[in-house]
Amino acid sequence: MSDPAPPPISVHGGAGGERAVTEDLERAAAVLASAAQELREAAKALRIAQWNAEDAYSRSLPEVAPYVFDARDAAQDASHGPHGALALERELDDVSARLSQVAHGFLAAEQAANHHVSVLERTRRAVRDLALTVAFPSRVVAGAAWSVTPLGTAMRITGDDPVGEALMPDGPPPTTGYLNGDTAGAAIAAHDIPRGPLPSQYEAAVGAATAAADALERLAGEPALVGVHVRPGSGAERASPLGLEDLVDGVAAVPYGEHGAVAIDTLTHADGTRSHIVSIPGTADHTLWDASPFDWLSNGQAVVGRTSDTARLVALALERHGIRATEPVMLVGHSQGGIVAATIAASEAADRLAITHVVTAGSPIDRNAPIDGVEYIHLSSLQETVHQLDGVRTPDAANVISVVADLEQSGDPAVAAAGASVLGAHALGSYAAIGRAADASLRPSLTAWRSGASAFLGSGEMARTEYAPAVTPSRATEPSPGPNAPPSPPRDPRPVPGISPGGIPELRP
Structure with a gap:
């Protein structure tokens, strides 16, 4: 089969x-x-x-x-x-x-x-999903009312209730027909118009939310990131990735642990040379007191141009790992992890490393100017919203590839069902399916990318080291940089603008 x-x-x-x-x-x-x-x-x-x-x-x-x-x-x-x-x-x-x-x-x-779904088909999907959403409450009420009737109760007891099955919806209504990348990006762009010396409404709102989150975390006594340590059990050998699907699965395999972690896979090749794959997960901390840097404050910090705790964690892990300046490095990130990957590739820290590839999945990174000498590939879907939260279309460049899938047309029912919801479209399982489709493609851009990424794919032994944050009891006594603090110096002389937050909880369809 x-x-x-x-x-x-x-x-x-x-x-x-x-x-x-x-x-x-x-x-x-x-x-x-x-x-x-x-x-x-x-x-x-x-x-x-x-x-x-x-x-x-x-x-x-x-x-x-x-x-x-x-x-x-x-x-x-x-x-x-x-x-x-x-x-x-x-x-x-x-x-x-x-x-x-x-x-x-x-x-x-x-x-x-690149527009394989016509405007007419997108409109049809939007009308269909909107109609099912509007009808959902009435169907739930009708199904509940039927279930308490004598006949409905009897049918339910016998296990054969076609009327109840017809009335009660199987699950939540699909929403990505009208709530998707196109609509989210258009809404953000409408509020991201510069207002002279003042920031746009979008930037101002994100800056205010970040300042509030920073104050609340200090008030709640969230611990402060001061370093990294190797997680116990690290160093296990893993199979080398063969393509984008395996790279996405490598991010999914990073354990959250106590306060989150980032993983570095080191491949040792037959000639003794090494290459490294850095797997950076997405947002996992939705509290004000967890020590994990993978939180919403880190998302907001990227928008206002400040270095996030997640970016600091990755930079510390790269330094601790002892990567030589001549050894190629690939950064792979999902959601917030993709933001961090793009940020690290454009930072001064990258000058000490040979960062050659950046792979992102569902990450709003399009406001970051691509760096010459780095190959970027961005995975997304028509149903994805997080990727478009920057309100900017992915620029076309010789070193930037954008892969956009239509999850609804997948031959895998689980993937197609995941594409019906915002959370499912953003899940790592959906991105593994997109990676699988890209791996099977013979498009010239993807063929050239696989050839250029040969140092990371399908060769050599690989061992994984996981780095977790080392924290102090509380960051309440740290000085708050405020929403207008200057950004960290970019690697490229061009300014690297902030980017919007990404990181809905990880799900697998």
């Missing part, structure tokens, strides 16, 4: 994406157009030379006149002949125009492929 079909995916960006392909085509078209312009200038010069030769012919000595006549003919042929400058100019102009047409055609095809 074959495995169920994974959800269909669209892929844009990367080595086979619109920018990587069209930039090369447009650059070649521009070079040819420039050469054609040079030939036009050369034809003008030859025409002037022809006129000068004609003028000189009438005044030249008889023994020189034939040579002047030949020079005039040569200038005319070089300018207007079948292989002259004007003919070559026309050919180059024609090739340049056709290259531009190919670039535009590729762009149109890429955009069509």
